[in-house]
Amino acid sequence: MSDDKGNKKGGERTLKTRVKTAKGRRLSSTLWLQRQLNDPYVQRARKEGYRGRAAYKLIEIDDRFQILRPGGRIVDLGCAPGGWCQVAVARVNADGSRAGKPKGFVLGIDLQEVEPIAGAELMQLDFLSDGADDAVRGRLDGPADAVLSDMAAAASGHKRTDHLKIMALAEAAAEFAFEVLAPGGAFVAKVLQGGTENQLLAVLKQRFDKVQHFKPPSSRKDSSEMFVVATGFRPGRGVGDDERSGDNGDGHSPPDGEGWSPV
Ligand SMILES: C[S@@+](CC[C@H](N)C(=O)[O-])C[C@H]1O[C@@H](n2cnc3c(N)ncnc32)[C@H](O)[C@@H]1O
Numbered sequence: 001m002s003d004d005k006g007n008k009k010g011g012e013r014t015l016k017t018r019v020k021t022a023k024g025r026r027l028s029s030t031l032w033l034q035r036q037l038n039d040p041y042v043q044r045a046r047k048e049g050y051r052g053r054a055a056y057k058l059i060e061i062d063d064r065f066q067i068l069r070p071g072g073r074i075v076d077l078g079c080a081p082g083g084w085c086q087v088a089v090a091r092v093n094a095d096g097s098r099a100g101k102p103k104g105f106v107l108g109i110d111l112q113e114v115e116p117i118a119g120a121e122l123m124q125l126d127f128l129s130d131g132a133d134d135a136v137r138g139r140l141d142g143p144a145d146a147v148l149s150d151m152a153a154a155a156s157g158h159k160r161t162d163h164l165k166i167m168a169l170a171e172a173a174a175e176f177a178f179e180v181l182a183p184g185g186a187f188v189a190k191v192l193q194g195g196t197e198n199q200l201l202a203v204l205k206q207r208f209d210k211v212q213h214f215k216p217p218s219s220r221k222d223s224s225e226m227f228v229v230a231t232g233f234r235p236g237r238g239v240g241d242d243e244r245s246g247d248n249g250d251g252h253s254p255p256d257g258e259g260w261s262p263v
Contacts (some may be wrong), residue, residue, distance in 0.1 A: 001199025001240040006235075026105045032064075037233070039053065041056050044056070048084045050061065050087075051081040051082040051083045051115075052081055052082075052083040053083070053218060054083040054084060054096070054150060055086060055087050056086070056151075056216070057084075057219055057227070058084045058148070058151070058186045060216035060217055060218055061188060061214060061227060061229060062087070062091060063215065064229075065188075065214075065231060067145075067186040067229075067231070068087070068088055068091035068104075068146065069092065069102035069104075069145070070091075070093040070098060070102050070103075071092065071102025071103065071104050072091075072092035072104045072105075072145040072146060073092070073104060073105045073140070073143065073145050073146075073182075074092055074104065074105065074107070074144065074146050074148065075105045075107050075136065075140060075146070075147045075148065075180070075233075076088055076106060076107065076108045076109065076120075077110075077127055077148065077151050077169075077173050077176075078109070078110055078114075078116075078127070078152065078169070078190075079108030079114060079120075079122070080110035080111070080112040080114045081112075081115070082117050083116045084108075084119075084148060085106055085108040085114075085120040085122075088106045088120070088148070089106050089118070089120050090147075092104025092105075092106060094106040094119040094120060095121070095194075097099050097119075105121075105145040107119065107120070107136070107139060107140055108120050108121070108125075109123050109125060109127055110124060111124070111125070111126050111127075112124070121139065123135070123136065126177075127169070127172060127173070128169070128172055133179065135177050136176065140180060142180035143180060143181065143185070144177075144180045144185060145181075145182055145184075145186070146178035146185055146187070147176060147180065147181060147185070147186075147188075148187075148188045148189075149169065149170060149188065149190060150190050151170075151173065151190065152166055152225075153165040153166065153167075153169065162192070163192050166190065166191060166192055167191065167192075167200065169189075169190075170200060170228070171192055171197075171200050173187070174189065174200060174204060179205060180235040181235065183234065183235050184232055185233040186229070186230065186231045186232075187204070187208065187230040187233070188229050188230075189227065189228050189230075189260060190214075190225055190226075191226060191227065191228050192225060192226070193226055200228075201228075204230045206230060207230075207233060207234055208230035208232050208233055209231060209232025210231050210232055210245040211229070211230045212228075212229055212230075213226050213227065213228055213229070213230075214226065215227070216231050228243045241242070249261055
């Protein structure tokens with residue numbers, strides 16, 4: 001027998017017992033809400049019309065690496081609710097709003113439905129499903145200048161599982177990037193601290209002039225998220241081709257400022 005709070009008679013508590021706070025919210029939700037309300041990036045996103053604070057991560061990545069140029073063709077994997085797409089559209093001029101600048105193209109992909117974004121094309125699909133890469137390539141209809149992936153599965157709370165899931169997404173994104181990137185193109189993918197798996201890293205180093213890890217200032221300090229940023233795509237080069245240029249000889253450049261870490 002239990003009382004109305006799920007407590008068993010005789011003092012034994014069941015798993016149903018929940019900590020409730022104001023308006024019936026659970027404590028975790030209240031803490032999340034508190035963090036959101038006090039987060040300067042959340043407030044800034046609201047003021048500046050971005051769909052989420054994630055937009056600032058791409059802004060900071062691009063301010064550092066100059067990946068998004070007017071006229072650029074961009075694939076944004078894991079784009080919901082759309083902050084990165086908004087940034088990409090503005091920077092590559094995909095909506096044609098910057099007269100006199102070349103018009104770019106932005107294609108956003110997500111499992112979830114995304115509200116339309118002026119200047120972006122959107123596809124709702126599971127990027128890990130069979131044939132997803134062909135479907136995206138078909139819609140892209142030409143080479144891309146950058147493949148971006150902020151894809152992340154919902155956190156399970158189990159560190160190793162979450163790490164494996166995010167790496168599977170990053171690897172699928174990288175394989176796709178190898179198929180569609182134009183020479184000199186860029187690849188950005190969310191990974192978890194501890195860095196990119198060696199195997200993926202080795203392949204990226206073979207195909208790009210520079211490969212580095214970057215944690216944007218807007219990425220929460222208590223999150224183990226970071227990004228692998230690879231620039232200067234070299235098409236047709238596979239693992240084993242060892243010619244390098246402009247780096248320190250092991251395929252990636254030395255850290256050159258705050259937020260960088262050697263891979
Ligand atoms: C951190 S959010 C992306 C935020 C986005 N960059 C923005 O600025 O709004 C991660 C997204 O990855 C998407 N995702 C996770 N697994 C995916 C998959 N297999 N295929 C497509 N999208 C996926 C999730 O649905 C989620 O919307």
